[in-house]
Amino acid sequence: MKSSNLGYPRIGEKREWKKALEQFWTGKLEKEPFLKQMEEIRLKHLQKQKDQGIDLIPVGDFSLYDHVLDTAVMFGLVPKRFNYRGGKVSLETYFEIARGTKDAVAAEMTKWFNTNYHYIVPELDQTVPTLVENRPLQFYKEAKQKLGIKGKPVIIGPVTFVKLSKGYTNLKTAIHQFIPLYAEILRELQAEGVDWVQVDEPILTTSLSREEVELFADVYQQLHDAAPNVNILLQTYFDSIDYYEKIISLPVQGIGLDFIHDRGENLASLKKFGFPEDKVLAAGSLDGRNIWRANLDEKLSLLSEIAEIVPKDRLIVQPSSSLLHVPVTVKSEDTLEEVLKNSLSFADEKLREVVVLTKGLRLGKDSIQEEIVSSTKAIKALNESTFRNNQQVQNDIQNLASVRAEREVPFNIRQAIQETTFQLPLLPTTTIGSFPQTQEVRKQRKLWRKGELTDAEYEKYINVEIKKWIEIQEKLGLDIFVHGEFERTDMVEYFGEKLAGFQFTKYGWVQSYGSRCVKPPLIYGDVSFQDPMTVKETVYAQSLTEKPVKGMLTGPITILNWSFVRDDIPRFEVANQIALALRKEVELLEENGISMIQVDEPALREGLPLKRENWDSYLNAAVYAFKLSTTSVRNETQIHTHMCYANFEDIIDAINALDADVISIETSRSHGELLSAFEENTYDKGIGLGVYDIHSPRVPALEEITKNIERALQVLEPKLFWINPDCGLKTRGLEETVAALEVMVEAAEQVREKLVVKK
Structure with missing residues (x-):
């Protein structure tokens, strides 16, 4: 049984990543010092995960702008307006695609599934994809040589990548263009001695047709045949998977499922249909998208329930998704009230929770009793605080049936x-x-x-x-x-600062797109009107x-x-x-x-x-x-x-x-x-x-x-x-x-x- 992480925030504890990027863009930082700073940030993040005790540490999830753009340029997919002439995509062209130039409009940007992160939309058009660099291999070698970490390379899967792109006419034809390229990536990783490769296919949690799901069997059979000795962890997140029986039978060595945002459907499918004896289940059992401390007793019970179906030696404990969507660490939040701060868990704290739960599942509940008591006490203190017990607000919610939620007359009269x-x-x-x-x-x-x-x-x-x-x-x-x-900064922050039940952090930044970071408010208590x-x-x-x-x-x-x-x-x-x-x-x-x-x-x-x-x-x-x-x-x-x-x-x-x-x-x-x-x-x-x-x-x-x-x-x-x-x-x-x-x-x-x- 192992602990794992799916991805780590890029931006740094004090947004060092953002600052370096913007200095480079404005010419205040030369290319080589910029790349050196980025390497230092990247290695620091990996070392953090190693120090926490994570067994399967993701490599290749780090990006200079966006991981979808990284995948596109790895395949030489540069829109024609940027005058790309083949070969490895330069750093300058990479940023031009993301930000545009005086003569060429930037690539389109849109939301990454139902998160508040934005990705650069790949443009397939008539460009024939080719493998111009093996990014996962580069990052694997870097982690191994410089930190002694035998990491888990992360890559967006071919079906998700194409489905998120624009410009193709036939989905199946477009996907098949990429299969030889993914196969080559996997063969090179296999030759390097990589054990596990995390292939992200979050598109599996959306509403797909049966024909689209059938594509997965063909794609992953070809990838398995190309590199049979590398373990593929087919990773899903953000919701439950449909066609459960079909997906768990794919020719991969592991399946990653979200047991937090699945509304209980993944767990129900697991109980009803079981799980293959020749596969590992990576159980997303901690919320990778929210900032609240986990109730370790409840999470251990969930994992124990899963372990009744999938033996512990074939279980991986991990967050429900990449930690890209949460701030880096709670430790710097020295202005928060203690009852609130104790109930928070950002990326670093979630990694600790993953390790604790892995230990608890491996050695038994008694081995983590102290941590269980601490988490239960912190959550109980917040729930029992005045912040979450505004009687007037709760009465108002209970009496909503008596509140008019319609205009007096229809629109044509108004x-x-x-x-x-x-x-x-x-x-x-x-x-x-x-x-x-x-x-x-x-x-x-x-x-x-x-x-x-x-x-x-x-x-x-x-x-x-x-x-x-x-x-x-x-x-x-x-x-x-x-x-x-x-008088307003941000259209949400302004109102959050004036309503009861909201709190703002000092360093609770998350990446929205590119170097743009936002600091979402925490809705931690009952929300109520205070003053105009x-x-x-x-x-x-x-x-x-x-x-x-x-x-x-x-x-x-x-x-x-x-x-x-x-x-x-x-x-x-x-x-x-x-x-x-x-x-x-x-x-x-x-x-x-x-x-x-x-x-x-x-x-x-x-x-x-x-x-x-x-x-x-x-x-x-x-x-x-x-x-x-x-x-x-x-x-x-x-x-x-x-x-x-x-x-x-x-x-x-x-x-x-x-x-x-x-x-x-x-x-x-x-x-x-x-x-x-x-x-x-x-x-x-x-x-x-x-x-x-x-x-x-x-x-x-x-x-x-x-x-x-x-x-x-x-x-x-x-x-x-x-x-x-x-x-x-x-x-x-x-x-x-x-x-x-x-x-x-x-x-x-x-x-x-x-x-x-x-x-």
Whole structure:
């Protein structure tokens, strides 16, 4: 019986990895010193795992940007626009694919399954893949030579890699192009004396067709035949596997299953169908995606239950997934209350838990009794603390049936009332919420947080920025204004800092994409409203203009999905707690004269379960939480929301069910795709499709925006259509923002005039 890890965070305890990357990109660090720093970080991470006592240490999971991009360049898959001429892909080209150049747009980036990590989407197109370097072999040799570690090379499996790519026409044909390359990798690893290779196939936890599953048998038979003396651990994670009997019969030596996020289905299949006597089971028995300390007694019981079916000598104890998704270590968190800190487990602490559980399963419960008592005591202390026993919140949740979660009247009646109330022109123009946060804005916030600016001084500065941008919006001729959100850092962090039940760490960073790291809040207690969060700034902005100013809130599902969420109660009970708190803020905005309120849900689709059969329960709960936060307002009050685009047609019924008066959608990069969804589906509420891309500093041409508007009006009702950029403008500069909005307003006016003439 062995302990194992699937992957370790790249970023370092104090984000040393991020800092080195950004210094290299800006030219402050030369190539060789940069690569040396990265090697030192990589080896330090391996040594940590060795010191913890992990038996099977992953090698090759470390990346300079993204592990999917690493796999693509290993096969020479460089988009033609980067002028690649074959051979090993240079470091410069590697980063150009990820970040783009002046002349070539970066490769597309999207979410890694249902996590908050983003990967670079490989482009297959017409490029014939070739093995230009054996990365797993390089990292295996490095660990062995420099640290004496006989590691477990990690590689993304061929089926998952192709399924996550774009540009292929036939899945089977595309996969078969890669089989000889994977075979060569395995043969070279076998020749080097590698024992185990972790081949990640998380695509197995999604909804696959029987034909797609059949592909696995063919693929892995060929790989087994190519390198029969290397042990393949076929690793899945994030959910249960369908076609259990088919998967466990594949010609591999080990299967890795997630026993945390499987809703009990993997365990049920194991009990019903058993497990092959010639294979090892790698049991993902600790949560690799959340930050809570494990109840070691419960985890040992789970492993003991598994061991009744699979003998201990054929068991591997490991986390449910790579630890890429959690911060590095709790030890640096010296500002947290003791009851909370004692209940946390980041990557380093999870490795310790893996080792302890392996010992407990091998030697018996008594051998780890002290650790069991410690974990039970810490979890009990948090559960019994005042943080998790807010009687008012718990009473409110129990009495949800008495809370109205529907608007008083349907949209068509509200629309007529709101038309009279606001007297807006056809195709009203607005923005999504944020305006540029300059270096000076960030500097003033930092001084305030450090106590070098008083609350009054900081408020005065924020008000100056609000006033400046209200005047800019007046000059631009926008129809609906926003206050600009200059007082906010992150759209979730801002609200987390103002609601009870949230806590922020000092070094709890995780990688989102590239060098971009985020520090998700911890939802550790009952969530409740404390004081007004947005009223002061919004009311001040409204006092400066006759035009409507939108109140701006982040929705309950986005706050939920972008946080580390307590695991002692159902996840959507937490969502409803957040919704009730936001409901009070919505009501306060309305009481203070704000009659347009935007509750953003950019992450609503991101939380979709991996299996389609579980979508309805998630979407129903998400819709309910949104409506819980927004439906107590008067008919005259207009509720807006904003979402990022991703296969809109998949969730159009749920979006309709939100019953928002106006939805804006980030669509500029997928405008045509989204419009085709409206040709097949009816949407009968107010809608704004982003008419230009805010992710680029370029100012769009008038013809470009006009074309986007007119194309949208071919499938959408003009009196329901709104004109807006596709996302917030926080990251853009002042001049480019003003110039782009001028073009947007002019385009709206031109199309408006044409519509009036037609009438």
